[in-house]
Amino acid sequence: MTLVVGAAGAVHFSGPGSDRDPRPPASAAADASGSSAAPAAAGTEPLRPNRADGTDGAAGDRGAVPGIGAVMSAKIPRDALQVIVASGADRDANTNNVTLWQRANPDAPWEPFGAPLTGRNGANGWTFTHHEGDLRSPIGVFSLTAAGGRLADPGTGLPYEYRPAFYRTAAPQGQPMADAFNYVVAIDYNRLPGRPPSDPTRPLGDQVGGDIWLHVDHEAPTRGCVAVEQDALTSILRWLKPTAHPMIVMGDVSDLAADT
Numbered sequence: 001m002t003l004v005v006g007a008a009g010a011v012h013f014s015g016p017g018s019d020r021d022p023r024p025p026a027s028a029a030a031d032a033s034g035s036s037a038a039p040a041a042a043g044t045e046p047l048r049p050n051r052a053d054g055t056d057g058a059a060g061d062r063g064a065v066p067g068i069g070a071v072m073s074a075k076i077p078r079d080a081l082q083v084i085v086a087s088g089a090d091r092d093a094n095t096n097n098v099t100l101w102q103r104a105n106p107d108a109p110w111e112p113f114g115a116p117l118t119g120r121n122g123a124n125g126w127t128f129t130h131h132e133g134d135l136r137s138p139i140g141v142f143s144l145t146a147a148g149g150r151l152a153d154p155g156t157g158l159p160y161e162y163r164p165a166f167y168r169t170a171a172p173q174g175q176p177m178a179d180a181f182n183y184v185v186a187i188d189y190n191r192l193p194g195r196p197p198s199d200p201t202r203p204l205g206d207q208v209g210g211d212i213w214l215h216v217d218h219e220a221p222t223r224g225c226v227a228v229e230q231d232a233l234t235s236i237l238r239w240l241k242p243t244a245h246p247m248i249v250m251g252d253v254s255d256l257a258a259d260t
Contacts, residue, residue, distance in 0.1 A: 065101050065110050065249065070259040072249055075141035078106045081244035082113075084144070084214075084236070086226045088252045092125040094221035096250075098228055100239065113239060119228045123221035126252050130189070130224065132209040137224050138189050139251030144214075145193040147237055149183040156237035158185070161196035180218040183233050185240070187212045187226070187248055214248065226250060 064073050065083050076083065081103050088096040098117040101110045122137040130138035147153075148161030150168070167181040186197040189212040190204045202210045209224060214236070217227040226248075228236070240246050249256060 067099075067253070067257060068249055069257040072141055072251075072256055072258070076247055076249070077245060079245045080247045081105070082240060082246040083110070084246070084248040085256070086119055086121065086248065086250040087256055088121060088126055090125070090254070091127070091252045093252065094121055094123050094125055095119065096121050096226070098226075098232075100236065102244070114235065117228050117232050119226055120217055120221050121226050121250070122224045126250075126255070128255075130209050130212075131207055134209070135221075135223055137222070137226060137250060138209075138212060139255055140189070141247055141249050142212075143188040143193050144185050144240060144246040144248055145188060145242070146186045146196055147184060147240075148186070148197040149181055151182045154183065154234050154237050157241040157243075158237070159194070159196070159242075161198060163198060166198050177218040179230065180216050180227070181213075182216050182230060183237060184216075185214040185233075185237065187214060187250075 065076070065085060067085060067087060068076075083101045085099045085101065086096045087099075088094070096119045098119040100113040102113050103110050122135050124135040125137070126139050127134065127136040128139050130136055145158065146161065147156050147158040148163060148167065150164045152162055153160040167184070184197050186195075190202050190208055190210045192199060192201050192203065195201065197211075197213060202208075211225075213225045214233065215222075215225055215227050216230045216233055
């Protein structure tokens with residue numbers, strides 16, 4: 001497969017599978033100047049596109065996050081010290097429970113961080129075969145390597161892209177989305193890890209969708225993203241640390257707990 005990388009600074013607005021406003025920013029040049037996303041540091045591991053199964057092929061850790069079975073546990077890298085779990089009741093559920101887990105080192109047990117949260121996901125539920133416009137959230141294990149939003153950096157350790165014009169929102173189907181992209185964490189599904197959320201590159205092609213984010217709840221199911229209340233997302237952003245190699249494990253209870 002040939003990977004086509006968009007030009008640096010290109011602004012991308014996706015089709016119906018995204019929660020994003022399809023309108024371009026009023027001034028791309030002025031908008032780009034407000035970005036504070038940090039480039040990858042010299043000497044770091046090269047960016048690797050995530051595979052269709054939600055992993056980058058790295059060796060997994062067999063330590064169990066509560067509620068996560070052997071299949072998904074094997075996809076959590078050993079060096080991951082922070083994990084977010086978004087778990088729906090079944091594959092058709094568009095609400096979920098969100099829990100945060102951390103450990104001191106790869107051999108330490110997982111411990112909960114904060115209280116469980118209520119979240120939302122794709123209007124049609126969950127799927128292992130996400131495609132553009134299906135209104136389902138992809139099931140899998142994905143890294144969390146960049147954040148951004150319409151509001152200034154709230155104090156996250158992740159590279160943060162502050163671009164108010166880019167993260168403008170629309171209101172598809174009458175949804176009240178005015179604040180949905182105040183903050184976002186890019187979920188590394190069909191994107192290059194470490195790039196800003198606005199990066200248009202989809203290594204696996206447009207047909208399998210993209211722009212899957214953890215963003216602010218807009219009081220309705222999403223088009224594939226995961227959403228939580230803004231105060232909760234602010235706390236999550238401040239908790240996430242690149243050195244902890246944070247991951248999100250997302251899907252329905254049964255698939256997340258599977259051992260085979």
